[in-house]
Amino acid sequence: MTENELLLNGTIGQILSAVKGGNITVEGTVRFFIERIKKNNLNTFIEIYEEEAVKKAREADRKVAAGDVRGAFFGIPFALKDNIAVKGHKLTCASNMLRDYTATYNSTVYEKIEAEGGILIGRTNMDEFAMGSSTETSFYGSTLNPWDRNRVPGGSSGGSAAAVAAREVVFALGSDTGGSIRQPAAFCGVTGLKPTYGRVSRYGLVAFASSLDQIGPICRSAEDAERVFSVINGFDKKDTTSKEVEKYDFTDYSPKKFKVAVSNDLNDTNLNPDIKLSLSNLLNDIKRDGHNVEGVDFDFSKYSVPVYQILSCSEASSNLARYDGIRYGYRTEKYDSLFDMYKKTRGEGFGEEVKRRILFGTYILMAKNSALYASSFKVARLIRDKLKGTFEKYDILITPTTFNPAFKFGEKIDDPIQMHHSDALTSICNLSGNPGISIPAGFSREGLPIGLQIITKRFDEKTMFQFAKYLQSKSNWHRALPEE
Amino acid sequence: MKIENEDVRKAAEIAKIYLNNEEVESYKIDLEDMTQEFLDVLQSLGIDLDEKFDFTQSSSKRTVLRNDNPDVFEETDKIIKNAPSVKEGLFTVPTILKGEN
Numbered sequence: 001m002t003e004n005e006l007l008l009n010g011t012i013g014q015i016l017s018a019v020k021g022g023n024i025t026v027e028g029t030v031r032f033f034i035e036r037i038k039k040n041n042l043n044t045f046i047e048i049y050e051e052e053a054v055k056k057a058r059e060a061d062r063k064v065a066a067g068d069v070r071g072a073f074f075g076i077p078f079a080l081k082d083n084i085a086v087k088g089h090k091l092t093c094a095s096n097m098l099r100d101y102t103a104t105y106n107s108t109v110y111e112k113i114e115a116e117g118g119i120l121i122g123r124t125n126m127d128e129f130a131m132g133s134s135t136e137t138s139f140y141g142s143t144l145n146p147w148d149r150n151r152v153p154g155g156s157s158g159g160s161a162a163a164v165a166a167r168e169v170v171f172a173l174g175s176d177t178g179g180s181i182r183q184p185a186a187f188c189g190v191t192g193l194k195p196t197y198g199r200v201s202r203y204g205l206v207a208f209a210s211s212l213d214q215i216g217p218i219c220r221s222a223e224d225a226e227r228v229f230s231v232i233n234g235f236d237k238k239d240t241t242s243k244e245v246e247k248y249d250f251t252d253y254s255p256k257k258f259k260v261a262v263s264n265d266l267n268d269t270n271l272n273p274d275i276k277l278s279l280s281n282l283l284n285d286i287k288r289d290g291h292n293v294e295g296v297d298f299d300f301s302k303y304s305v306p307v308y309q310i311l312s313c314s315e316a317s318s319n320l321a322r323y324d325g326i327r328y329g330y331r332t333e334k335y336d337s338l339f340d341m342y343k344k345t346r347g348e349g350f351g352e353e354v355k356r357r358i359l360f361g362t363y364i365l366m367a368k369n370s371a372l373y374a375s376s377f378k379v380a381r382l383i384r385d386k387l388k389g390t391f392e393k394y395d396i397l398i399t400p401t402t403f404n405p406a407f408k409f410g411e412k413i414d415d416p417i418q419m420h421h422s423d424a425l426t427s428i429c430n431l432s433g434n435p436g437i438s439i440p441a442g443f444s445r446e447g448l449p450i451g452l453q454i455i456t457k458r459f460d461e462k463t464m465f466q467f468a469k470y471l472q473s474k475s476n477w478h479r480a481l482p483e484e
Numbered sequence: 485m486k487i488e489n490e491d492v493r494k495a496a497e498i499a500k501i502y503l504n505n506e507e508v509e510s511y512k513i514d515l516e517d518m519t520q521e522f523l524d525v526l527q528s529l530g531i532d533l534d535e536k537f538d539f540t541q542s543s544s545k546r547t548v549l550r551n552d553n554p555d556v557f558e559e560t561d562k563i564i565k566n567a568p569s570v571k572e573g574l575f576t577v578p579t580i581l582k583g584e585n
Contacts, residue, residue: 101566102565104559237550240548302525303525303529305521306525307522309518309521321500324500326567326577327563327575328566328567329566329568331569335578336578338577339500341578346501347501347502347503348502355501355511356511356514358499358501359492359501359511362495362496362499363495363515363519366494366498371533372519374536375522375526378531378535378537379526379531382529382531416514
């Protein structure tokens with residue numbers, strides 16, 4: 001493998017070995033990726049920390065020379081979605097509201113990766129406050145999909161997914177409230193994980209819907225995603241929703257026979273025929289390998305989106321009440337009174353989609369609508385119970401990650417209901433707390449990536465990674481690169 | 485489900501978001517569509533809107549609270565720097581109480 005091939009398609013482990021062996025320098029690696037970000041011009045990053053990253057790379061190279069190489073990510077360039085705090089750096093959530101905000105403390109996930117020697121090269125673009133499925137709601141303009149620049153990269157973690165797909169970074173973190181890691185991973189042909197709720201600390205993640213938000217990795221392969229997950233998971237006393245379960249460690253792939261359930265969504269007439277064909281072929285292949293594959297008669301996607309909208313918007317309306325133009329963030333210039341200032345600040349500082357969700361959440365939480373709010377929990381419980389029942393019989397539940405491959409810019413932005421349905425197959429995991437991973441599973445006739453979602457029971461990321469690594473051991477979709 | 489302009493204005497008032505008349509009209513349609521979609525789901529699943537939901541069954545049995553230990557935060561200047569308007573180390577707001585000085 002040449003140095004170029006290594007940096008473009010090597011695993012974290014392979015790049016780490018080359019750094020340790022002195023075959024490549026950390027500075028050269030960091031500069032390689034930063035040059036690609038500039039050359040590609042996909043608007044993946046809101047800010048590149050070039051000077052700081054190069055300085056850290058030189059320090060790392062001095063450590064290599066001194067034989068002092070330590071850490072799972074020593075010298076590995078990574079990126080963070082711009083809603084994950086790094087002290088002293090801007091944290092904007094791609095919103096006009098926070099365009100001048102500087103984080104005053106570090107997120108736990110950043111501290112964990114930094115402690116392992118990872119080199120942060122910038123903060124990536126996203127939908128404003130993680131509300132969207134295309135990055136079109138970003139205050140900083142849309143990110144382009146590296147497979148087709150006329151199409152969206154998905155969202156809300158679209159910058160992170162496109163940056164990994166275009167090989168502008170080795171890995172990136174995103175956040176997933178209804179599919180914001182998995183949907184862009186599917187649209188960009190990369191691997192994206194939403195861990196079990198409570199597995200990864202949310203400390204330092206700007207809150208959207210606290211009972212649904214999880215941070216997770218977007219990577220070149222399931223193996224890399226497992227490496228990153230192994231570092232960032234674990235109990236954190238700073239996040240009261242993080243679970244005191246045993247820390248997850250990387251496991252080598254050992255072949256076994258899986259019991260696989262396939263959701264009825266694969267038979268949905270709205271499913272793109274290319275996605276249906278790709279996944280059907282893949283399932284036949286899995287059967288030929290001797291795994292037990294059976295269909296389950298529940299259309300998870302039919303019920304998830306409206307419930308997800310009620311719960312996430314209700315929580316968002318409360319979480320985003322803090323942006324009042326007093327302690328931080330944007331403040332309107334002209335106002336008559338305190339309340340006038342609040343209203344104009346929030347009216348001008350938030351974008352259209354964010355306001356839509358706050359208004360919907362506020363409306364749902366009005367006393368006269370309490371039955372609507374309570375009923376959303378009934379449906380969420382039903383979905384959770386269905387999943388629980390499924391995992392009493394099967395190891396794995398497979399669904400498509402999305403109903404369609406990446407859509408064109410402007411295609412859905414004026415139709416919020418259609419846009420919200422981009423989360424139909426992914427938000428079930430957020431409502432139930434289960435982990436879900438999207439891995440590349442082929443290409444459409446137009447050459448657009450197709451994603452397969454693997455769901456397992458809560459806290460069983462091990463089975464998920466074993467199955468994902470099995471699939472990636474027999475395919476090369478995750479190694480395909482977009483044309484430049 | 486029919487939603488009135490007044491419902492949207494009330495939600496905007498509670499959420500402290502300024503909306504012009506055009507925005508009220510536009511958001512009203514979105515809120516109607518989003519609510520109706522949910523009602524359709526309830527109907528297709530045969531879930532009764534008026535049936536009570538027991539929230540004690542849905543949340544964690546354990547209340548998770550940290551000990552309330554006071555701590556010193558050394559970098560208040562960094563917090564203050566993020567504020568749009570500050571005077572002598574304090575956040576400034578428009579006059580709230582009016583009267584004789």
